[in-house]
Amino acid sequence: MHRSPHARRHAALVADLGGRSCFPSRLVGRSWTYRHGQKHDSVRTRDPFIFAAVMVLALVPRLPTLAQPLLEAHGFRQTWTAYTALIYHEQGIDLLHPEMPIFGPPFFHPQEFPIFQAIAAIVMDLGVTTDTAMRVAALLCFFATAGLVFGLARHVAGRAAAWATLLFFVASPFALLWSRGSLIEYLATAGCVAWIWAGIRFREERTWLLLLLAIAAGSLGALVKPTTALFCALPIGLYRAAGEGADVRAWLRARLDPRVILLLIVPGFLATVWTAAADAYFQNKLAAAFLAPSALRDSYLDLGVYSLRAFWWVWAGVGFRFVYLFVGPFLPLLGMAWVAARRERTAFWVGIAAALALPFLVFFGLYRRHDYYMAAISPLAALVFGLGAARLIQAVAGRGRRTLVGVVGAGLTAFVVLFGLTSDYWLRIYEPVHDAEQILPAASELAALSRSDDLVVMVGRRYDPSVLYYARRKGLLITDENASEELYATLPSQPYRIFFSWDPALDPIGIMRSWGWSGAVGPRTYEVGRSARALERSAVLATDDRAAFDVAASGSRRLVPSLIDVRCDGVGRSLDVDPVGVWLLVHADAEARVSLSAYAPLPARAVYVISPQAIGGRSSVSVSCVGPGSMTIDAMTAAPPPL
Template sequence: MRSLHRPIALLADIRFWVLVLVLVRLIGITNPPLETAHHWRQTTVAMVARNYHEHGIDLMYPRVDMAGERSGITGMEVPLLSAAIAVISGPFGYAHWYGRIIALLLCSAGLLAYHSLVRKYFSDETAFYSTLVLGVSLWFSYGRKIMPDVPSTSLVLIGLAFAAKALQGGRIRLLGPAAAFCMALGTAMKLPSGYLMVLLPAMVLFSPATKRDRWILMGLVCLFQLPVLWWYFSWAPHLDELGGYTHFFMGNGIGKGLQELLHAPIRVLDNFYFDALRFSGAALAVAGLVMAFARRERVLLMIVMLVSLSFFFVMLKAGAAFWKHAYYVVPFIPLLALLAGSALVRVSNWRWRVALLVLVATEGLANQWQDLRISPTQAPLLNLEAALDQLGDRGDLIIVNSGSIPTPLYFAHRKGWTCYRDDLARVGYIDSLTSLGAVWLVQVRKGYETNVPIMAPAAVITEDYAIFRVRP
């Protein structure tokens, strides 16, 4: 009989499912960041890592490749992910997929921390279902991208889990600094992820910890956040001024952000009901919210209120950027997953419960499966570096018709400028860049700006791109 119970026990263990999600996402883990969704965001992280690897790791001075003739120094999030990639690249040689592994490991640890938190304040079943829903949400694909969004949110969740244990077990001296450190790392990697820390005061207030331990924990968290605030509001603007190039988006004013959100309400909602959990998952989250009101579940409703109000401020600061980029909703998905999990627990028939969970997982994974492979449209960029190597030196500056997207520039392994079609068509634009050192112009034919006639000798012409020498 014991042997019959073992498979059932294994299927009920969240660690088994987290491992399954890890193994599935190892498919194509060494792929370059050329999947359809947000390759540009990944290559920005990767180019900073490569510059660290090639020129030395100086965390305080991250450099990008699309600043033209300038140094490339610019303000951004604390480039911890880029630095970690560079550290691993030291003994093993540079490879962008190290970033995927780091993100995947942190995502998995974040799922386990999330499960621990939900189990503490709700139930084992709610924790199990909520974590599974979170695992097959947008976190599935973004949890292996070379981006700080899921890793940063995971670190904040890990910090909150440490805080919960510290408040419960009286181990404030050991777990308090660990909690504060993890939350600081999370906000350093991506400041909006810190909005989840709005839950910490409530956790402290309703904990059995002594008054002294509560003050120690809150003091540690505030202390560890000071360097993060200094970076974002003092050092990052200084880097923009130092490098003469602005890359990082620090948000809009509240009024402008509200106007931009109201301008595209359907796109805003799309981030929640499609990108985050897809339709079935979003429907379960709504059902969970309705049930919470109907049953007057005060703890859950308090969490919904605190997290939603805090996240609404993030949305206001982001403005149009929120509905343009799916990754902005990543830190909010844990709440949606909690609501969906609480709804599943209320389904009395276990067969229906499993069927609903399978539906959510199937829809979620099916809509993200393409992220495990390279986009055919982007694949030709892998040949760009070799083509340019045959024409000139790595130090040659190039112009690429990729709009504001740096992906072709990264795979060319060159520094230079990205531009729009209208820029290239404007009289004198190319000459203005050649005067700054531009040597080559690359016109990518698929997936970016439409091509324009170029009055310069073509060095390479393929069905995927053309390379022109624009400097005599």
């Protein structure tokens, strides 16, 4: 007798339960009727409309936050994603040649396959502002994941579990913040959930269309973020389709089908090819070699000398963060999920549990450092807790309406409590601008004191591109990981013209000695170049070219008859100056930082020039230095700057 795919799936589910349906008989009777082998369910036909209404409700609290700058949390990662999308918007989309203009030219940066960035660029092309476009693209991917995880839950556990899963996925404090974050995470989860759903559907129905859909979805998830997709093959492989024999040979035969093997390995193969190519490129780029996947292995796995895997309190902290931001008072539902999983598709739920737990265990370094990484496992967590919640509701439904209403009311109260306890985490998204680190003022200074085509060398923010992104500047970030004399030696041969320090009092501004001349333009902005002519806006200039001082001093008026000693204690000392400009010949410890007038400190060099712009018509200016020992002014002469 021919039966529809829906009927076969229901028969398989009943078979998994040893002939017993996992639903109460009255629910099954209401939900399942067959006519000529086809299932008719008037309630299920309303699901798309109810789902759309839920998505609208989920959008309402997020809509006012879409114009917020990408700085409310992990601004470095949000702007990292946004910068590639912005370049796609300006220059056109090329998926095989993404750019990240923060590690020096060439700006090719194949760290992740840039499908999400391409989607965001298309949104920008529609006239949406850059930051808002990133958030809109993220929401589209989040809602796509929501629809897919709803469909997967309904397929394997029924309507009640599907609605509970959807609620847990969209209504957590974590989801409220990160669903509109400029991140690739939810495109990867959409691909992975679709991979699982289409994969088990293929295992049931064996159609080529489902096979191709599953491979395409898995490839999307794996290319966008391999760490998200890696363990999603487990529930597909462990899923027990209808008609499988109970013995080991039958189990192996079903999974050694060449089509199933392709389904499971093609996504990983494509991700491996992309990652290997990226690794080879990064290893040959001096400024970005530390980002080669092979160089990040210890960081990802937390296996290095400073690994924290051995400390139970670190594990407890990561686990607490998951509970705190996702489930809170709903943690006991794990018990109901465990009971249900022992009766319903046990092998599949074992695969889901493994895909949920193994990322924590394997990629501990990532989950320990970055809370947004939990987005990767959020759909699977929602599946598990949705299963537990649905079975709890179905268990109490037979005890009367009052009991059911009480349980549902307690659940809604628990959601309110969860959001109340985590308000410090998510309320920041409702601030028009949340810029705790003051990125925007720094970016404004850099943008105001440089040209749009200037290449910038920046120190002090590691590999955080947020200042360069908001200043709309390209250049090189010098970090602890790539800082070396070898890299510094290459700087003068590149067309860098601006040097920017996040904190000139602490950052390694001595790097500016790599150029012949350097000059202070503002509180944190400098110019650098081979000659003084490259310093177009600098008010205070510095060089190690003593011959330049001799040329300026020739025929000029000497301002001091003897040496002047300035202790490097940060206390300013007044120097008499000439309005035409002043040249100083000094010597100081290489670690000293010298401040002249009110401009940014400069590294210790042999010659300093104070321009009329810095003097501002005054008869004296302040000079100070910070560092070991003292600075000695050997000579001081009145002469204009060499511009």
